[in-house]
Amino acid sequence: MKAAVLRAVGQPLSIEDVEIGLPGPREVLIRTSAVGVCHSDLHFIEGSYKTALPTVLGHEAAGIVEKVGSEVRTVKVGDHVVTCLSAYCGHCEYCLTGHMSLCPSPDTQRGKDEPPRLAQPDGGSMTQYLNLSAFAEHMLVHEHACTAIRKDMPLDRAALIGCAVTTGIGAVTHTANVRPGETVTVIGCGGVGLATLNGALIAGAGRIIAIDRQPSKLEMARVFGATDVIDASEGDVAKRVRELTGGGVHHAFECIGLKATAEDAFKMLRRGGAATIIGMIPPGVKVELSGVDFLSEKKMQGSFMGSNRFPVDMPRYVDFYMQGRLKLDEMVSARLPLERVNDAFEEMKRGEVARSMIVFDA
Structure with a gap:
């Protein structure tokens, strides 16, 4: 698949072929439809926050489920989904007391003895960024890193709910x-x-x-x-x-x-x-x-990711949009192909946009 890869701090992302695995028992393969270009990604490009390199950036996304693992219960093939970087295990103290966004459990990631979700074509390592790596044609994620939404919701607007909306509205209603x-x-x-x-x-x-x-x-x-x-x-x-x-x-x-x-x-x-x-x-x-x-x-x-309970919150935000109470159309400044992701970051640095969206062909 094509993906936008960060290989060195301070360098533009490169569009490359990246290998992606098949779903494990509790994993979901999603065909990416749209990804928001968020300032959080820029922090990692510029090096103010660290992550292992190389990696595929992007975390504010929506798409369509193509395959599911044998134990997946929350989504099915054909579902339209929004992803969320704060994947949760569902059984730790934070999850059980309603603080799912703070879940630190490694259960949502693959173990060291398992093949990685992403790899370079030559077999070299490729880090999955924030449980998602969304600047790519597909995402392979734990089922608790996405939630199904109604199919009449435009996916290029639904992607905004995956970070900006959940973070902002959640900070108001949940944190504060x-x-x-x-x-x-x-x-x-x-x-x-x-x-x-x-x-x-x-x-x-x-x-x-x-x-x-x-x-x-x-x-x-x-x-x-x-x-x-x-x-x-x-x-x-x-x-x-x-x-x-x-x-x-x-x-x-x-x-x-x-x-x-x-x-x-x-x-x-x-x-x-x-x-x-x-x-x-x-x-x-x-x-x-x-x-x-x-x-x-x-x-x-x-406030981290709006103190979210995203499987509950995100479908509600979709309803707000469909009712005209949540403004998403006005937030999108530009829709660009993956090949122009670096242009989107340059525009962001100049303060010219509210949100640029990377969109993929259906």
């Missing part, structure tokens, strides 16, 4: 538990930030403030639910949020992954407020907070 009428700020209006704004709207937040440096993204933010926008290039955003809200917000969501914006999220809280960090802050970076603010019961917390 935003209540109707509460005030919200969202820092960073890329794909995840837009989904966070949309999630705040669905959750019934009262005032929803979007913060970004790009005027075009701030205009897009209004479409996704922002009641107010702040241009971050104009200075002290935390002070402006406090002035705008008469003391600060109940919830601040950081969707970029920077030290400065994480600290700003905490500074713009009202007493008792919570800052939720969604962005991937690079390893080794320290975030500094004012200790006295903890006496006001302010909180900072992380």
Whole structure:
């Protein structure tokens, strides 16, 4: 199959032939239909996060099941599915207490004594990225790394649910538990930030403030639910949020992954407020907070993949889209073939797009 391979940090992805195995007892072979180009992948290309190389990147995907293993019970051949990188085992402490996105079990991966799911044509090793490796014509995954959805859902929009939507809406509804009428700020209006704004709207937040440096993204933010926008290039955003809200917000969501914006999220809280960090802050970076603010019961917390229960959440998000409550059409900036995946990352670095989609021929 054709796949986009990362062979060295800082280098463009190369389109290569990659070998893919047959499904094991609890595995599923999926023909990829669409993959979102997410900033998380760029972190690995640029080396701020590490993974074994070579590897096939891509993790925000949807497709159609072509083969299933002998023990698979959750999907069947012909099902339309959305994938999720937070594969879960279903029997560890995290899974059994409802924290499936935190599952650390190796049971969803192949053991060292088993052949790898992916390999180079000459037999060399090829790492599977985040349980998926979606920039490829096919994916071979554990059955608990995908979930079936209704077949009238367009797959190029369904792919967005696999990361941006699940991460953004889940952070609002699961991690932060935003209540109707509460005030919200969202820092960073890329794909995840837009989904966070949309999630705040669905959750019934009262005032929803979007913060970004790009005027075009701030205009897009209004479409996704922002009641107010702040241009971050104009200075002290935390002070402006406090002035705008008469003391600060109940919830601040950081969707970029920077030290400065994480600290700003905490500074713009009202007493008792919570800052939720969604962005991937690079390893080794320290975030500094004012200790006295903890006496006001302010909180900072992380959110991984929206604290999801994705087999339940994703079909619901699909229904939201079909009802017109979840905005996905507006999020897609471009649809490109696999051969142009590097162009998509260049556009992302220039801040020109909300989400580019890699699409495959049916």
